[in-house]
Amino acid sequence: MSSLGVSEDSLPIVAALADLNSGADASQRIRSFVRRESRITHAQQRAFVELWSRFGIDTGAARLDLEQVFGRRGPLVLEIGFGDGESLAAMASADPQTDYLGIEVHRPGIGHLLLRAAELQLGNLRILCADAVEVLERQLPAACFDRIQIFFPDPWPKVRHHKRRLIQQPFIALLAHKMKPDGQLLIATDCVNYAHSILNLLNATPELRNMVDGGGFAPRPSQRLLTRFEQRGRRLGHRVWDLAFARRAE
Numbered sequence: 001m002s003s004l005g006v007s008e009d010s011l012p013i014v015a016a017l018a019d020l021n022s023g024a025d026a027s028q029r030i031r032s033f034v035r036r037e038s039r040i041t042h043a044q045q046r047a048f049v050e051l052w053s054r055f056g057i058d059t060g061a062a063r064l065d066l067e068q069v070f071g072r073r074g075p076l077v078l079e080i081g082f083g084d085g086e087s088l089a090a091m092a093s094a095d096p097q098t099d100y101l102g103i104e105v106h107r108p109g110i111g112h113l114l115l116r117a118a119e120l121q122l123g124n125l126r127i128l129c130a131d132a133v134e135v136l137e138r139q140l141p142a143a144c145f146d147r148i149q150i151f152f153p154d155p156w157p158k159v160r161h162h163k164r165r166l167i168q169q170p171f172i173a174l175l176a177h178k179m180k181p182d183g184q185l186l187i188a189t190d191c192v193n194y195a196h197s198i199l200n201l202l203n204a205t206p207e208l209r210n211m212v213d214g215g216g217f218a219p220r221p222s223q224r225l226l227t228r229f230e231q232r233g234r235r236l237g238h239r240v241w242d243l244a245f246a247r248r249a250e
């Protein structure tokens, strides 16, 4: 363990993130989200009280033992920014042999997923309510995910807000570090310049290979179900760009 309280295998990544935030501590970091607490319903609030101990994982500095969390060692999928979690719940329900970990900061969405997880009696889903950057840095072990999925990260379309975009080079390095060899990274966005920025960044990441011959965008992956954000985009006639990368074996 280092003096930062992280294992040595995370140190290059921590250094890269420190570069991104130029020495900022966690409270000064430029976040990829703005917390909106206003519209949480009573049922969602109650779900935190009654269901968190069943599906939730508390955040902290300690590395998570995911085998202990799920009570088994199965294929493991991480979803970052699951929104209302409907598509994540459906995925977990249809694929009981795989364990699903969801990270989100929006409490109404988490409350919604807690209720759905209880309704579907999902034994293979766990939820973290925290900034995914911090959870990845502090709590998740290296090379543990078979798949990481980020569907419709906040686009932050104004140029002056691009610095808030989640998918930037140090974050990609962090994701790659947490993927198993040959593990997959699936991303979708309906924001054209974000799509091209992500494609360029991923193609330039030595640890990753584009699963598409020619290095372009991917066809819609079968695993990606319709999310609430995509549904809204469809009504507005938005196009979607998919990206599919794999962690190089060595």
Ligand SMILES: C[S@@+](CC[C@H](N)C(=O)[O-])C[C@H]1O[C@@H](n2cnc3c(N)ncnc32)[C@H](O)[C@@H]1O
Pocket (backbone or CB within 6 Å): 032, 033, 080, 081, 082, 083, 084, 103, 104, 105, 106, 109, 130, 131, 132, 133, 150, 151, 152, 153, 154, 155, 166, 227, 228, 229, 230
């Ligand atoms: C545009 S929404 C898309 C939600 C969902 N994936 C969908 O397609 O309906 C992006 C989501 O990412 C979450 N988010 C943004 N930054 C995050 C972070 N650093 N850690 C965890 N969640 C984050 C937001 O709270 C929001 O719910």
